Amino acid sequence: MDYFAYKNEQLFAENVALEDIAKKFGTPCYVYSKSTIERHWHAFNNAAGNQPHLICYAVKANSNLAVLNVMAKLGSGFDIVSGGELSRVLKAGGDPSKVVFSGVGKTPEEIAFGLEQGIKCFNVESRSELARINQVAESLGKKAPISIRVNPDVDAKTHPYISTGLKDNKFGVEREQAIEIYQYASSLPFLNVVGIDCHIGSQLTDIAPFVDALDILLALIDELAEHGIQIKHLDVGGGLGVTYDDEEPPHPDQYTQAIAQRLAGREELMLIFEPGRAIMANAGVLLTKVEFLKQGAEKNFAIIDAAMNDLLRPALYSAWQNIIPLNAALPREKAIYDVVGPICETGDFLGKNRELAIAPEDYLAVRSAGAYGFAMASNYNSRCRAAEILVDDEAVHLVRKRETVEQLFENEFIPR
Numbered sequence: 001m002d003y004f005a006y007k008n009e010q011l012f013a014e015n016v017a018l019e020d021i022a023k024k025f026g027t028p029c030y031v032y033s034k035s036t037i038e039r040h041w042h043a044f045n046n047a048a049g050n051q052p053h054l055i056c057y058a059v060k061a062n063s064n065l066a067v068l069n070v071m072a073k074l075g076s077g078f079d080i081v082s083g084g085e086l087s088r089v090l091k092a093g094g095d096p097s098k099v100v101f102s103g104v105g106k107t108p109e110e111i112a113f114g115l116e117q118g119i120k121c122f123n124v125e126s127r128s129e130l131a132r133i134n135q136v137a138e139s140l141g142k143k144a145p146i147s148i149r150v151n152p153d154v155d156a157k158t159h160p161y162i163s164t165g166l167k168d169n170k171f172g173v174e175r176e177q178a179i180e181i182y183q184y185a186s187s188l189p190f191l192n193v194v195g196i197d198c199h200i201g202s203q204l205t206d207i208a209p210f211v212d213a214l215d216i217l218l219a220l221i222d223e224l225a226e227h228g229i230q231i232k233h234l235d236v237g238g239g240l241g242v243t244y245d246d247e248e249p250p251h252p253d254q255y256t257q258a259i260a261q262r263l264a265g266r267e268e269l270m271l272i273f274e275p276g277r278a279i280m281a282n283a284g285v286l287l288t289k290v291e292f293l294k295q296g297a298e299k300n301f302a303i304i305d306a307a308m309n310d311l312l313r314p315a316l317y318s319a320w321q322n323i324i325p326l327n328a329a330l331p332r333e334k335a336i337y338d339v340v341g342p343i344c345e346t347g348d349f350l351g352k353n354r355e356l357a358i359a360p361e362d363y364l365a366v367r368s369a370g371a372y373g374f375a376m377a378s379n380y381n382s383r384c385r386a387a388e389i390l391v392d393d394e395a396v397h398l399v400r401k402r403e404t405v406e407q408l409f410e411n412e413f414i415p416r
């Protein structure tokens with residue numbers, strides 16, 4: 001069942017007409033479907049079979065407290081990349097003992113915060129980070145659980161900006177150096193080596209690179225065992241793609257099964273997944289209103305009230321996201337439009353060459369906007385960030401108010 005679907009030519013989220021939300025809360029606004037989040041999360045969680053496993057949702061994809069709370073209630077773990085994200089997880093009712101902390105630049109304060117909260121593991125990205133974590137742990141009289149992010153050097157075949165598992169990326173440590181770095185970690189008295197992890201990129205539409213990376217990590221786990229280093233958990237990262245247009249990525253359950261099956265005979269190894277996009281992208285839409293239609297010499301433009309500051313993916317990655325009317329019954333003539341925002345940048349578009357039957361004041365939905373949508377929003381051009389709404393069957397919850405102009409400059413001062 002699709003939780004964003006037309007009923008009598010009106011686009012719905014679960015059992016609420018999106019046009020009613022647009023009129024009540026204004027546009028631009030993000031709308032998320034609670035059932036979709038739950039269904040996607042369960043698809044990962046149910047497919048791992050008997051392999052002990054933990055789903056650590058990648059908070060960066062969408063960190064709204066209500067979204068995190070939906071997953072916390074399911075018993076989810078979380079993958080975080082900052083102290084700010086850890087605070088959000090705690091505030092949303094998440095269990096810190098199910099938190100893994102990724103990222104190349106953890107500060108001493110962030111490491112201390114993670115240790116004090118008793119997180120499950122630090123996913124360490126360099127030798128110098130090991131030394132820093134050891135030092136902070138010593139100062140707190142604690143032992144820090146660590147995993148090392150190994151860069152398996154496989155080509156994820158995705159957009160270069162979101163490919164992370166190649167040798168020339170800033171992430172993780174090289175496979176050739178992994179054993180030596182693990183030995184160094186084992187020698188540090190305030191570290192407890194518990195895991196190994198990788199993350200090769202985002203929006204992958206094929207299982208093969210995941211399995212290639214997994215095989216490299218499994219071989220490393222065996223090699224580490226020969227050196228007396230026992231790995232208790234294997235974290236395969238996130239990265240599973242979704243359908244924005246005509247991509248056909250494997251379903252979360254196919255992907256999870258393929259990974260779990262590869263671990264046959266290693267029932268003692270805990271498997272961790274860090275999905276972000278695959279849970280959230282198609283659980284959300286961005287609602288926007290047409291302000292003007294403009295005929296240029298070569299092109300037609302639909303100028304809408306959402307912009308690159310609300311949804312950066314088209315401008316940053318030339319990403320394609322479907323744009324559809326909320327009311328498909330309106331009598332309109334079709335034309336081809338570039339769908340653009342009000343920001344003073346040529347790159348400010350949400351779609352190019354889209355066939356739409358629209359008029360000013362009509363509402364549109366940008367689909368697949370639940371991941372890396374609001375999370376990457378900014379205040380560029382002093383635009384207030386959008387409202388966020390969570391739909392649960394027939395219930396509509398405002399889960400983030402639209403920002404106000406006063407909030408835009410509340411931290412600023414004019415010197416005397």
Ligand SMILES: Cc1ncc(COP(=O)(O)O)c(C=O)c1O
Pocket residue numbers: 058061079102103199201202203237238239240274275276277278
């Ligand atoms: C370490 C790590 N884990 C998980 C994710 C989530 O990725 P995705 O949203 O593609 O599942 C990311 C982002 O790409 C990441 O950097």
Ligand SMILES: N[C@@H](CCCC[NH3+])C(=O)O
Pocket residue numbers: 060162202203313371372
């Ligand atoms: N923000 C990116 C994905 C990067 C994932 C972060 N590691 C996107 O919108 O597709």
